[in-house]
Amino acid sequence: MKKKKNVFIDGAISADFIAESIAKHQTKTNIGAHNIFLGQVRADEVEGNKVTAIEYTTYHEMAEKKLEEIREKAFEKYELTCMHIYHSLGTIKAGEICFFVFISSKRRKQVYAATEELVNLVKEEVPIFGKEIFENEEHQWKVNTH
Incomplete structure (x- = not known):
């Protein structure tokens, strides 16, 4: 079993954090x-x-x-070398990154398939809740869509 890491980050996921995550893998030959999948808060209109x-x-x-x-x-399903999942907690502004999935393997087909499946499973099965905050300061619980 792979080492357990902290998944939750207070606030938006910064470009520096993403870059550092990538850089750490340069020694893994x-x-x-x-x-990489990056989820960003959209400025939807409801x-x-x-x-x-x-x-x-x-x-x-x-x-x-x-x-x-x-x-x-x-x-178990894919031949992965490593996998990292990070999700923001707290208030994340439109345009900021809130979800970061980084998967590595010896071969590209493994990472493509694993990333899509993993992102969908996290969105569908993990109890992470989003409350949309509107310009007029009203709010409502967000409903995930595909």
């Missing part, structure tokens, strides 16, 4: 392919109101347990 931010919350214990299950299944 058994990797032939990386794939009933004439523009989203300015999303406030993310979670049930840590439940979310971490589910994420560990997803990780284990992915390592």
Whole structure:
């Protein structure tokens, strides 16, 4: 089993954090392919109101347990070298990164398939909740779509 890491980050995920994550893998010469998914807060318009931010919350214990299950299944199904999942908590402004998945393997086909499946499983099964905050300061719970 791979080493467990902290998945949740307070605030937006910075470009520096993403770059450092990539740079750390340059010494791992058994990797032939990386794939990255970045989820960004959109300025959606809902009933004439523009989203300015999303406030993310979670049930840590439940979310971490589910994420560990997803990780284990992915390592069993795909020939992965490593996998990193990070999700923001707190208020993330439109345009900022809130979800970062970084998967590595010896071969590219493995990372493509694993990334798509993993992102979908996290969005569908992990108890992370987003409250959309609008320009007029109203808010509502976000409904995930594909």
